[in-house]
Amino acid sequence: MSRAGGTVVPQVELGQAEVAREKRRLVPRRVARLFSNPLAGVFAALVLIFVASCFLSPYFLTPFNMLIVSRALAFVGMVTIAQALLMIMGELDLSLGAIGGLCGVLGGIMMVELGWDPFLAFGLCLLFGVLFGLVNGLLVTVLGLNSLVVTIGMAGVYSGLNLVITRGLAITGIPDSIGFLGKGVYLGVPMPFVITLVLLALLTVVTQKTPFGRYVYALGNSTAAARMLGIPVGRIRVACFMIAGFCASLAGMLMVARLGTAQPSIGEIWVMPSIAGSVIGGVATTGGIGSLLGAIVGAAIIGVIQNIIVLFGVAPYWQSVVSGAIVVLAISFDAVSRRYIKKE
Numbered sequence: 227m228s229r230a231g232g233t234v235v236p237q238v239e240l241g242q243a244e245v246a247r248e249k250r251r252l253v254p255r256r257v258a259r260l261f262s263n264p265l266a267g268v269f270a271a272l273v274l275i276f277v278a279s280c281f282l283s284p285y286f287l288t289p290f291n292m293l294i295v296s297r298a299l300a301f302v303g304m305v306t307i308a309q310a311l312l313m314i315m316g317e318l319d320l321s322l323g324a325i326g327g328l329c330g331v332l333g334g335i336m337m338v339e340l341g342w343d344p345f346l347a348f349g350l351c352l353l354f355g356v357l358f359g360l361v362n363g364l365l366v367t368v369l370g371l372n373s374l375v376v377t378i379g380m381a382g383v384y385s386g387l388n389l390v391i392t393r394g395l396a397i398t399g400i401p402d403s404i405g406f407l408g409k410g411v412y413l414g415v416p417m418p419f420v421i422t423l424v425l426l427a428l429l430t431v432v433t434q435k436t437p438f439g440r441y442v443y444a445l446g447n448s449t450a451a452a453r454m455l456g457i458p459v460g461r462i463r464v465a466c467f468m469i470a471g472f473c474a475s476l477a478g479m480l481m482v483a484r485l486g487t488a489q490p491s492i493g494e495i496w497v498m499p500s501i502a503g504s505v506i507g508g509v510a511t512t513g514g515i516g517s518l519l520g521a522i523v524g525a526a527i528i529g530v531i532q533n534i535i536v537l538f539g540v541a542p543y544w545q546s547v548v549s550g551a552i553v554v555l556a557i558s559f560d561a562v563s564r565r566y567i568k569k570e
Contacts, residue, residue: 268507268523275530283537291533293416297484299529300418302499303522304477307426308470309500310521311433315466316446316513317366317373322500323493324384325358325471326478331388333479334397334488337404344404348483352475358384359471363464381497388490397488408484418480422522425473430518442466446513499528502552528552 279286305322312319329351336347362380366373410417433439441462444452452459477496482488507524509516535548 265508265517265520265523268520268527271506272523272527272530275527279530279534282534285537286534289414291537293411295529295533296419297416298533299526300416300422301477301481302496302503302529303419303422303525304425304473304480305493305496306500306503306521306525307422307429307518308473309497310504310507310509310516310518311429311442311466312373312470313501313504313509313511314433314446314513314516315442315463316449317463317466318501319359319362319373319377319467319470320497321358321362321377321381321384322470322474323496324381324388325355325474326481326493326496327490328358328384328388328478329355329475330478330482330488330492331392331397331490333482334400335391337401338397338399338488344401348404348407348479351479352472355471355473355475355478356468357471358475359468360464362471363467366467367460367463392488392490394490396490398486400482400486400488402486404483405486406483408480408482418484421476421480425476426518426522429469433518438462438465443514446510446515448514498550499525503528506552 285291305326308322309319332354333347333351336342336350337344358380362373362377365371365376365380407417407421412420433442441452441457444455444457445459445462449459474493474496478492481492485492503525504516504521505511505524506527507516507520507522509521509524531548531552535544540548
């Protein structure tokens with residue numbers, strides 16, 4: 227029992243009041259914890275842009291348009307996952323689009339001109355993507371070259387080989403047996419998008435729950451410190467480039483299955499959105515910060531913006547202007563915010 231103002235207040239009531247006060251204190255703490263999550267801001271931005279797009283165009287939320295948006299996001303999303311992984315490690319690969327295009331062309335030749343089994347050709351092209359990633363990784367690791375410079379050059383090599391092989395002409399007659407991988411729908415969701423989600427889930431587990439993932443973040447924070455800790459820096463770096471090559475080749479082959487032709491232009495527009503999406507999603511250009519999920523959400527923001535531009539009937543040239551502006555703004559914002567955080 228306790229006396230308060232001349233009256234007797236049971237201890238039970240005092241305890242209940244204290245519990246109520248504690249619950250009221252927990253609410254702002256939970257809200258603060260939510261907004262301190264790096265993904266909260268980018269998710270909120272995606273929701274706001276999505277809702278605004280619904281009001282801006284009556285055609286945006288139609289099932290047909292949602293299929294278009296999700297299918298387009300799937301191909302860019304695979305490359306974004308690869309780019310985000312490399313950026314977390316502190317590297318970049320500007321040849322991923324060219325790798326996807328070259329693997330698509332090689333797959334078309336195997337299936338159409340050589341008559342090989344479509345699924346065998348599909349699998350071999352995924353291995354080619356891993357091989358091209360291995361080449362990039364070895365050039366960066368063994369020779370100590372800058373990944374940005376190296377992959378610009380290798381993008382020219384892969385694109386050039388693409389044109390030499392095809393002479394700039396599309397390879398038609400892709401077998402229908404693999405068409406469902408690019409055109410099919412599973413539970414109302416395009417198959418490429420389903421495959422992207424599976425890829426995202428697998429690599430998220432790898433980066434967040436395994437020693438390999440911790441090593442990737444360690445390299446992004448400080449390569450010198452990672453070496454001092456005994457982390458196999460070279461092998462981790464090469465492995466990440468190989469994973470990126472796999473993701474790019476998978477996107478290229480799924481696009482071939484989607485179109486029914488192996489076009490030399492496949493992958494040309496994938497690289498810049500992959501960088502912008504990663505930065506918008508919270509992946510630092512300096513490495514060591516960010517997540518693959520955030521990168522995909524960033525890519526989704528770009529995809530929704532591009533889709534609403536198309537629905538407004540804006541010329542394709544202006545679409546390129548907007549995409550380029552998003553890249554510049556995203557990287558500029560990242561640089562300014564990192565500088566501010568460092569100063570603090």
